[in-house]
Structure formats: C-alpha cells, structure tokens
Amino acid sequence: MSERVMPGRTDSLITLGAADALWVDLTAGSAVPTASGAFTRSPARARMGYVxxxxxxxxxxxxxxxxxxxxAGEVRRMAAELNSVGMDRQDLVRIGPFHGAPRHERDEEMPLRWRRRITGELQELGGPERAARREVGRPYHLAGIDWRQILVERTDGDGARRTWWLPRAVVRLLDAAEHxxxxxxxxxxTHRAGAAATEPPSRPRQARASDGRQTTSTEDATASLRPYNKELxxxxxxxxxxxxxxxRRTAGWACxxxxxxxxxxxxHCHEHGYVRAPVCQSCNTQERPDYLYSNDVRVANRYTRLFHTDTADWLRHWHRCPGCRARTTLPLPHLAAWTAHIACRSLRPTHRAPRGRKPCGVLRxxxxxxxxxxxxxxxxxxxxFCPSGEHRVLARVPYHxxxxxxxxxxxxxTPAVAAAAGPDRLDGLPAQFRPVIADTSSKDLELF
Structure with a gap:
C-alpha cells in the first residue's frame, strides 16, 4: 500500500507511518505542540482499534x-480541530504532584491516565530537564500532544517542593481524550458481551476506504455526556x-x-461537606486560589473569570451547597478573595507603566x-510585591x-441566585444542613 494519500480522496486508508507524518505536517503551525509517533509510539493503541x-x-x-x-480524512479533521485551539501559556493548571489524592479505580484497558503517566515519568526521570532528553522507544506524547514542550515546573520559596503545571487548553484536551x-x-x-454488534462504539460515522470496504470513526466523545440536573x-x-x-458514574456527566x-x-464544599456537582479537572482547579496558606489566600488573575466574565456560572455552582445557599455567603477563602478583588477594588493603588497605569503588586x-x-x-x-515598597495594608474588614x-x-x-438563597428559602434544602466544618483531608485544599 502506498504511503501517500491520493489527491481528493480524504476517505482513503493510509498506514500508521504515513498517518504519523501527515499528523505532524498538518499541525506544524498549531499553538499546541504535537509529536511524531502519535500512531506508532506508546501510548498509541492502534492495535486495540483506536488512537x-x-x-x-x-x-x-x-x-x-x-x-x-x-x-486519512480523520487525521485531517483532527488536525484541523487541534489547529483551531487557542492556548494561553500563562493560564496554567496544576497537574501534580498532589499529596493525599484519592486513588483512581484501576482498569488495564484504559491506559491514558495522563496525570499519572506524567507524574510517574517525571518522578522517575528526576524532573522536566531529564524527561526532555527522551530515550529511544520511551513514550513522549499523549494523544499526539508533546506535553514536555509546555510543561512548567514551579518550586516553593525554599525550593523543597516542586509542582508541575500545563496550560488549561491542553488539560481540557487531555481530559477529553481520557473520556x-x-x-x-x-x-x-458491550460489543463483546453482545457479540452481535459490528459497529465501532461512540456514535460511529461511516467512511469508505480506497478499496471499497467500510470503516468507521468516532464522533466527539463529549456528545454522549449527559447534563447534570441536581441528581446529587x-x-x-x-x-x-x-x-x-x-x-465511573461521575465520568458520565458533562462538567x-x-x-x-x-x-x-x-x-464539594469543605465547610459544610455537601457535594456541589461533578466538574472537569480544569474547572476544579480554576476555583482554587493561586496559593492557599493556613489562614490567607493570594488573589490571582483567575478571579477575573470567577467574579467577572463567568460570574453567574460560578455563583450558581458555589450555591449548590445547601449550607452556603442557606447562609447566602461563600466558603471563607472564596469570600476573602471576593472581598479583596471586588469590595476593596477601589482601594488598590496603581503605578505608572509603559502603557498607562498598572495595579499595584499582588493582592493577598x-x-x-x-x-x-x-x-x-x-x-x-x-x-x-509593591514596586515602590510603600503599600502594605489596604483594608481590615470584619467577617459579618x-x-x-x-x-x-x-x-x-445575579438576582436569580440571590432569590434562591437565604434561610427562608428552605425548598429543596435538607431539614438540618451541616454546621460549618474545616476539611483538612488533603494538603493545600483546606476549607475548599
């Protein structure tokens, strides 16, 4: 079989080697870096019927x-979709290591587990620098993405603790691939159990190969997700x-x-212990602060989304906790961040910058x-981090x-969210919601 794709025949079959070359060629200008060997190197699963x-x-x-x-047409379609993805290299999501994180259910037939793969490989090789010097035959891509090119390593003040981060757009892609x-x-x-179906899974779409045989490809996997309707x-x-x-049940919902x-x-709300809703890893990370100490929080740029562009979505999500909804407030770290970012916004000084004036330092x-x-x-x-060192305390605000x-x-x-809150809005709430508690079950996630 020829390694070249016939002009005008997007439904022709090509070998995995040709698909590797086509993928790299078509995604050369993508914001998300891709890797060769997407079809032929681990963790590719071509012999299991999919990649x-x-x-x-x-x-x-x-x-x-x-x-x-x-x-070939499927490779072209996937490349076009990846090329349309924008990536902000400053919008990062922490991917590990996490202390005290719950163990995922094991399944030998689902090998991606991309967070576990990245964490395991970096710990084995001693960090991104050694991991970048990949050995022949070692896996270096995940879903065709070369994650090493965009991995960021951060250390705390004394350099004793390392954390690893990836751009949010890439995290979303890898989460979708795992799903x-x-x-x-x-x-x-299900197909094996029934032994009757002949179509590949996940809403198959027919394609005809160059020799006339029928093949199939999968639609977007997220199309099979069901919306969350307060089931929990x-x-x-x-x-x-x-x-x-x-x-497994959680993975069936859309975020x-x-x-x-x-x-x-x-x-879930760590103050009251109630489940809020199933969410994707990206959103779960986005609601957390830039850094959480035992009793203070740094107000990062992500709060612009939480309290400005996506305000209604996040307020509705936080108030899925019956305790927060009845008290018409937020968990303490979120309320603290809101106070600094919104209530004290007018108090934050500015400094001269090349393009006008810039807000002073970083709020905490x-x-x-x-x-x-x-x-x-x-x-x-x-x-x-005030540039001039002159600004320190902006305000002291009592909790009440x-x-x-x-x-x-x-x-x-968000009047609709406010209308459903308050101690007099008892419809749908437990008769006695749990008192405020502190959840210290995992490091760096207290009170969340």
Missing part, C-alpha cells in the same frame, strides 16, 4: 495485507465518595460549570478567628460586614 488524537478517538482498521491503517477512551472501552465491552443535591461527599462506582468537558471529580487577604464565630473573624487585605456586602452584590449581580 487518541487531541480530544478524540480515531478508529483504526487492519488492511488485507496485515498492516494497521487509518482513514473518549473510557467511552470507547466501555462500548467495546444535598448528598454528603464523605458518604458518596466511598460508594463503589462513583468515579456542571463549563458544560463542555467531561466531568472528572465531584466538587488573610483572616484571624473563624467563620464559626463571625464577630471574631477579621479579614485583612494587603498588597504583596464582608458577608453583608456580598449579599448586596449578589442581589445586584
């Missing part, structure tokens, strides 16, 4: 001469997370915040006391005052 490219699973077929092949693989494997099991409202995370099959990516985790808000005793809790908004300001802002910003 992951970007956020999709592409079907492979075995030709009459025994060679594994793929439809597509899950759907493919589940459908393949009022349930305790401590109970639900221990039930068998919870992870309740962005509604475009497959859900991966159950987000700390608190003393506890939200369990609101009148003893005080929020202090400060500025770190911050909560009242938030109620007023909530009613003005």
């Amino acid at each position: 992951l490219l970007g956020g999709h699973a592409v079907a492979t077929v075995r030709a009459s001469d025994g060679q594994w092949s793929v439809v 597509a693989e899950t759907q493919w494997v589940q459908a393949a099991r 409202e009022g349930q305790l995370y401590s109970v639900l997370s221990r039930k068998p099959g919870t992870s 309740a915040v962005c509604r475009t990516a497959p859900a991966a985790v159950l987000d 808000v700390s608190w003393t006391g506890s939200q369990n005793a609101p009148r003893s809790c005080l929020l202090t908004v400060v500025v770190d 005052e911050a909560a009242e300001r938030f109620r007023i802002w909530l009613a003005e910003t």
Whole structure:
C-alpha cells in the first residue's frame, strides 16, 4: 500500500507511518505542540482499534495485507480541530504532584491516565530537564500532544517542593481524550458481551476506504455526556465518595460549570461537606486560589473569570451547597478573595507603566478567628510585591460586614441566585444542613 494519500480522496486508508507524518505536517503551525509517533509510539493503541488524537478517538482498521491503517480524512479533521485551539501559556493548571489524592479505580484497558503517566515519568526521570532528553522507544506524547514542550515546573520559596503545571487548553484536551477512551472501552465491552454488534462504539460515522470496504470513526466523545440536573443535591461527599462506582458514574456527566468537558471529580464544599456537582479537572482547579496558606489566600488573575466574565456560572455552582445557599455567603477563602478583588477594588493603588497605569503588586487577604464565630473573624487585605515598597495594608474588614456586602452584590449581580438563597428559602434544602466544618483531608485544599 502506498504511503501517500491520493489527491481528493480524504476517505482513503493510509498506514500508521504515513498517518504519523501527515499528523505532524498538518499541525506544524498549531499553538499546541504535537509529536511524531502519535500512531506508532506508546501510548498509541492502534492495535486495540483506536488512537487518541487531541480530544478524540480515531478508529483504526487492519488492511488485507496485515498492516494497521487509518482513514486519512480523520487525521485531517483532527488536525484541523487541534489547529483551531487557542492556548494561553500563562493560564496554567496544576497537574501534580498532589499529596493525599484519592486513588483512581484501576482498569488495564484504559491506559491514558495522563496525570499519572506524567507524574510517574517525571518522578522517575528526576524532573522536566531529564524527561526532555527522551530515550529511544520511551513514550513522549499523549494523544499526539508533546506535553514536555509546555510543561512548567514551579518550586516553593525554599525550593523543597516542586509542582508541575500545563496550560488549561491542553488539560481540557487531555481530559477529553481520557473520556473518549473510557467511552470507547466501555462500548467495546458491550460489543463483546453482545457479540452481535459490528459497529465501532461512540456514535460511529461511516467512511469508505480506497478499496471499497467500510470503516468507521468516532464522533466527539463529549456528545454522549449527559447534563447534570441536581441528581446529587444535598448528598454528603464523605458518604458518596466511598460508594463503589462513583468515579465511573461521575465520568458520565458533562462538567456542571463549563458544560463542555467531561466531568472528572465531584466538587464539594469543605465547610459544610455537601457535594456541589461533578466538574472537569480544569474547572476544579480554576476555583482554587493561586496559593492557599493556613489562614490567607493570594488573589490571582483567575478571579477575573470567577467574579467577572463567568460570574453567574460560578455563583450558581458555589450555591449548590445547601449550607452556603442557606447562609447566602461563600466558603471563607472564596469570600476573602471576593472581598479583596471586588469590595476593596477601589482601594488598590496603581503605578505608572509603559502603557498607562498598572495595579499595584499582588493582592493577598488573610483572616484571624473563624467563620464559626463571625464577630471574631477579621479579614485583612494587603498588597504583596509593591514596586515602590510603600503599600502594605489596604483594608481590615470584619467577617459579618464582608458577608453583608456580598449579599448586596449578589442581589445586584445575579438576582436569580440571590432569590434562591437565604434561610427562608428552605425548598429543596435538607431539614438540618451541616454546621460549618474545616476539611483538612488533603494538603493545600483546606476549607475548599
């Protein structure tokens, strides 16, 4: 079989080697870096009937001469989709390592597990620098993406702790790829169990090879996701997370915040213990602050999305917790960040910059006391890294005052969310919602 694609024949079959070359050639100008060997190097699964490219699973077929092949048009379609993805290299998501993270259910037929692969390889090789010097035969791509080119390593102040980060756009692609693989494997099991179906899984679409045989390819895996409709409202995370099959059930929902990516985790309120909703890893990371200490939080640029561009979605999500909804407030770290970012916005000084004026330093808000005793809790908004060193404390706001300001802002910003909140709105709430608690089950996630 020729290694070249026939002009005008987008449905012709090409060998995996030719598909490797075509993929690299078509994605040469993509913002997301791609890798050669997408079809032939691990963790490619061509002999299992599919290969992951970007956020999709592409079907492979075995030709009459025994060679594994793929439809050229599918490679072109996946390349066009990847080329349309924009990537902000500054919008990063932490991908590991996480201490005390729950173990995922094992499944030998779902090999991507991209977070585990990256963490394991970096720990084995000693960091991104040694991992970049990849050995012959070692896997270096995930779903056709060369993640090493865009991996960022950060260390804490004393250099003792390393964390690894990837751009949010790439995290979304890899999450979608992992979900597509899950759907493919589940459908393949159903096919084997029934022994009657002959079509590949995940909404197959027909394509005709150059020799007239019929082949198939998968549609977007997210099309099979079901929307979240409050199925878990009022349930305790401590109970639900221990039930068998919870992870598999979670993966069947679309993310309740962005509604475009497959859900991966159950987000829950650490103050009250209630499940909020299933969310994707990207959204689950986005709601957390840039850095959370024992009693203070740094207000990162991501709060522009949480409290400006995507305000309604996030406020509705946080108020899925019956405790927060009845109190008409937010968990303490979120309320603290809101106080610094919104309530104290006019107090933040600016400095001259090449293009006008720039806000001073980085905001940080700390608190003393506890939200369990609101009148003893005080929020202090400060500025770190002031260029001139002149600005320090911007404001000190009592907790009860911050909560009242938030109620007023909530009613003005998202009236529908505010209308469903408050102790007098008991419809759909448990008879007695849990008291405020502190969840210290995992490092760096306290109170979230």
